[in-house]
Structure formats: structure tokens, C-alpha cells
Amino acid sequence: MSLKDLLDSSKDKSLSGQKWHMLRQTIIKRLLSVGNATIAELSAELQSSVPTVTKAVNELLPEGYIIDLGKITNSGGRRPSLYSINPTCAYFLGVEVSIASMSIGLQNIKNEFVSIELGTSFVLENTQESLFEFCNLIKSFVEDCSVEKKMIVGVCINFSGRINSMEGFSYNYFFSENRPLTEIISEQLDMPVHLENDTRAMTFGEYSEGVVDDEQNIIFLNYSWGVAIGMITDGKLYYGKSGYSGEFGHSTIFDNGIMCQCGKLGCLETEISGWSLVNQFKKALKEGKQSKILVDDSSPVLQHHAIIAGAFNLEDPLCVDLVTKQSEKMGRYLSILLNIFNPDLLVIGGDFSQLGDYVLLPIQSGLKKYSLGLVNRDMKLKKSTLGRRAGVIGACCVIKEKMLSPLINN
Ligand SMILES: [Zn+2]
Known part of the structure; x- marks a missing residue:
């Protein structure tokens, strides 16, 4: 059965x-x-x-x-x-894709990992070949698992950017007007496919298996190469009408004339994000500042990781200075969200969160300075505990919730 x-x-x-x-x-x-x-x-x-x-x-x-x-x-x-x-009666596959790598995990019905691979090398490009390579990597992972494929109930795949989970379209990657991406991938993998925005999946991962205790109103900040938030309201993931909620990083805040990755000018990401950190670092070097970090001509995403690692491992003064300045600004703009939503909990996740107090303390300082005292006093601030695994864990939890909804929600 x-x-x-x-x-x-x-x-x-x-x-x-x-x-x-x-x-x-x-x-x-x-x-x-x-x-x-x-x-x-x-x-x-x-x-x-x-x-x-x-x-x-x-x-x-x-x-x-x-x-x-x-x-x-x-x-x-x-x-x-x-x-x-019976922990082996059903399995759930979770996949997270980023620009330069992908992570895959398979959990049993008791949320225990049977197999997980983090950071497999994969270059995400908007081509048919890249899509098929992506599907083949998932197929190989499934073949190498000790679990029979028919026992896998479904897969959730996280992409960054605009995802319409209900209709199965991804607008930033592998977009096709004619068919939902879920249909195309499902045909390749021969199993039900659900798409999720990466930040929303991470949010659900922290809620289900991470840092969240009994809080029901949560804002999760994905502070990484890009910046976005996920929201849980009254214990449910918040999607908005078509699933595009949470694009905090593309709020037009600065009058700096800097073009954002989305094509607009002055978005929050133009001064607070991994990619703006790389630009600020290079500008500081040109102005004569010193650093122990060497950023070569590798991909900008790798440079972003190198600067974060420079702050974390070497306590490089320039890296630390840039990260803390960005993070205090982040606190200032997060205070707007706090004043509006009055959450129980704000979780700081994403690449920057591994820097711990270098990021948390300036964010806290910005929040204290700019949010309403009563709202701030009501709220807990925590760092993600799932780290790099948040996306894959979240994807497994999302597909489990979706497939078992007759059992979970009735
Ligand atoms: Zn933008």
C-alpha cells in the first residue's frame, strides 16, 4: 500500500x-x-x-x-x-538551487535525513541544457539513495526570485510561458513537483525544525547575496495573492542612483546585500584601504563568500567594518517591518548570519534606535540554527506539509 x-x-x-x-x-x-x-x-x-x-x-x-x-x-x-x-512508509525530497551550487536531501516521514548533499557544484543558467543537467543531478541523487523511488511522495524545489507556487511557475529561472515548470520537471523526475521561493522554504524550515519555539508570528531575514524575508502569521506561511510576498530587498529606499539587479534604482540591496558588499569592498581598496583578503576575478558570488569568511575567520578589519556598517543599516530598515507587523520573533538567517555577533549586535542596535520601544521590547531576536541546511530542510518540510495536508490540516 x-x-x-x-x-x-x-x-x-x-x-x-x-x-x-x-x-x-x-x-x-x-x-x-x-x-x-x-x-x-x-x-x-x-x-x-x-x-x-x-x-x-x-x-x-x-x-x-x-x-x-x-x-x-x-x-x-x-x-x-x-x-x-513507520518512519520508512514515506519519503520527501528537498532541493535548493543557488547561482553556483545546489543542495539535495531526502527525509523520511519523521523528518530524519536518509541522505543529504550540500553545495554540489552546479551553474544555474537560463538554458534548456542547464535545466536538464539540474534534473539529471536530482535523478542521480535519487538513484544513489538506499530508498526505492516509489516511496518518495514528492519533491519541493527552491529557487530564488519570483515563484508562483500555486501555478508552478518560476519567473526568474527556467521560465516558459506555455507550461508550468513543475510539469516539465515532474515529467523528467516522474514524481509530483512543488516549487517554492528559497527564503520562504528557509522560513518554514526554521519554523518546523529550527530556532522557533512556540512563536507563531515570525519574520525570517535571508541576509545573503540578495535580501528577502519570509513571514509566518498565526503559524502559517504567508504567500500574498500570487506568492510574491517578502521582496524586502527590492524596496526602493536609497536615492543613490545605483542600479539594482532587478533593474530599479536605489533598492535596499544596492547598499545592504552580499553583492553590494563586494562592490563596497572593491571601492574601499581603490580608495587605499588595506585588507588581508584577496579578491581575484572569480565569480562575484565567490568573492562575497570570501569577504564573509574574511570577517569570520581572519577578523579582517575592512571586512568586519563593512559588514557591521551594513548590518546597522539593516537594523534601521527592519525596524519598519517590526513597526508594521509586531512579530513574536525575528530570525536572522542567510550567509551573513554565520558571522554571529558581528551581524546580530549592529542589527539589534539599529532596531533599538529606530523601532518603537514597545514593539521592540515585545520581540525576540535570534540567529538561524539550521544555517546552510535551512533551505533543504525547509523544502522537505514544505513538500511533506503539502502532500500530507489531508492528514495534517483536517
Ligand atoms: Zn531591486
């Missing part, structure tokens, strides 16, 4: 058949959300008789959805068995 059979509506259309199907789904939902349980616990929680729950559990066991963990120890009497969701 595949998970699809359990998620589909009952083939038996009689009232008793539908009730039975719903009971089986509810048992799986309970084991997924709360954890292991005995038949007595399931019976009490689901308000169904012990013989009925026993019958359902005895059906779900050989079908592979649940496993018997053995007898539990108690103070006396007959020792009941403890049941758990």
Missing part, C-alpha cells in the same frame, strides 16, 4: 466505509502529530472503542503505515504494545 491510498478518499462510498477510512487516517494523523501511543490511548483520544481501534491498527500494521514498538513497562497488569508511525 502506498501513502496515496491512505490519503485518497475511501473507495467504499457507504457511510460505514467512509467512517472506517477516516478512523484509519485519524490514527495516522495522531501518531504523526503527537507521537507514539497505545491502543487504550488512541481509543480514549479518538473516542472510538478498543475493539474498533484494535481492528484498524491490525490493518495498518501489515500495510506498513505503522510499527509495533513492543510492550511498554508499567506498574502491573497486562503490558500494552506501543505503536508508532
Whole structure:
């Protein structure tokens, strides 16, 4: 039996058949959300008789959805068995693509990684060849995993830029007017495909498995080569009408005449981002400032990583100075978001977040200086705990949530 059979509506259309199907789904939902349980616990929680729950559990066991963990120890009497969701009953594939590399991971239904590869070399170009190479890398990863492909329920792929997750279009990469990108990739991989904006997936990763405790209103800042935010409101990812929310980096803020990557002038990214850091670094060198870092003619993305590493590993004064100046400015403009949204938690993620206090303290200082005291006092500021894995973990969580929505949201 595949998970699809359990998620589909009952083939038996009689009232008793539908009730039975719903009971089986509810048992799986309970084991997924709360954890292991005995038949007595399931019976009490689901308000169904012990013989009925026993019958359902005895059906779900050989079908592979649940496993018997053995007898539990108690103070006396007959020792009941403890049941758990079978971690191998379904798998979820997550892929994150950036300009110069990609990361892939496969998680089981209990959010445990079976396999993960971070930073595989891949050059993202807007060509058919690049798309097929990308699909082939995913296929090879799946072939090399110890998991049968039919057990993988679906894949979520994160791209930067404008993504319409509902319709399956990516507007910055591999855009085709005629067909959604999800259809094209799904044909290649032979599995359901979901597209997600990279920052939104990272946000969901931190919410599901990262730094978030019980906070329900969160802003996640992806402070990297580009700058964007993800938002969780009342425990749900916020998309906006067509999925383009969170483009904080392209807010026109500065009157500096600098052309942004998006084609507009003076966006936030033109002074606060990885790519503007590279420009500021080169300008400072031309003006005679000294640095231990050598930026050659390698790709600008690699130069951005070199400057971040220079601040982190070598405490290079020029790198540290540029990063802290940018970050205080970042705090100033984040304070606008705080005043508007009044979140429980602001998470700083992305490449810059690995610099810890070099970034957090100036951001905090900017926030304190420019946001309303009451709003700021209400909010926690934390650094991402998932780091480079946030995107892949988020992608696995997004596809799991999407595919299991009949079990998770009913
Ligand atoms: Zn822009």
C-alpha cells in the first residue's frame, strides 16, 4: 500500500466505509502529530472503542503505515504494545538551487535525513541544457539513495526570485510561458513537483525544525547575496495573492542612483546585500584601504563568500567594518517591518548570519534606535540554527506539509 491510498478518499462510498477510512487516517494523523501511543490511548483520544481501534491498527500494521514498538513497562497488569508511525512508509525530497551550487536531501516521514548533499557544484543558467543537467543531478541523487523511488511522495524545489507556487511557475529561472515548470520537471523526475521561493522554504524550515519555539508570528531575514524575508502569521506561511510576498530587498529606499539587479534604482540591496558588499569592498581598496583578503576575478558570488569568511575567520578589519556598517543599516530598515507587523520573533538567517555577533549586535542596535520601544521590547531576536541546511530542510518540510495536508490540516 502506498501513502496515496491512505490519503485518497475511501473507495467504499457507504457511510460505514467512509467512517472506517477516516478512523484509519485519524490514527495516522495522531501518531504523526503527537507521537507514539497505545491502543487504550488512541481509543480514549479518538473516542472510538478498543475493539474498533484494535481492528484498524491490525490493518495498518501489515500495510506498513505503522510499527509495533513492543510492550511498554508499567506498574502491573497486562503490558500494552506501543505503536508508532513507520518512519520508512514515506519519503520527501528537498532541493535548493543557488547561482553556483545546489543542495539535495531526502527525509523520511519523521523528518530524519536518509541522505543529504550540500553545495554540489552546479551553474544555474537560463538554458534548456542547464535545466536538464539540474534534473539529471536530482535523478542521480535519487538513484544513489538506499530508498526505492516509489516511496518518495514528492519533491519541493527552491529557487530564488519570483515563484508562483500555486501555478508552478518560476519567473526568474527556467521560465516558459506555455507550461508550468513543475510539469516539465515532474515529467523528467516522474514524481509530483512543488516549487517554492528559497527564503520562504528557509522560513518554514526554521519554523518546523529550527530556532522557533512556540512563536507563531515570525519574520525570517535571508541576509545573503540578495535580501528577502519570509513571514509566518498565526503559524502559517504567508504567500500574498500570487506568492510574491517578502521582496524586502527590492524596496526602493536609497536615492543613490545605483542600479539594482532587478533593474530599479536605489533598492535596499544596492547598499545592504552580499553583492553590494563586494562592490563596497572593491571601492574601499581603490580608495587605499588595506585588507588581508584577496579578491581575484572569480565569480562575484565567490568573492562575497570570501569577504564573509574574511570577517569570520581572519577578523579582517575592512571586512568586519563593512559588514557591521551594513548590518546597522539593516537594523534601521527592519525596524519598519517590526513597526508594521509586531512579530513574536525575528530570525536572522542567510550567509551573513554565520558571522554571529558581528551581524546580530549592529542589527539589534539599529532596531533599538529606530523601532518603537514597545514593539521592540515585545520581540525576540535570534540567529538561524539550521544555517546552510535551512533551505533543504525547509523544502522537505514544505513538500511533506503539502502532500500530507489531508492528514495534517483536517
Ligand atoms: Zn531591486
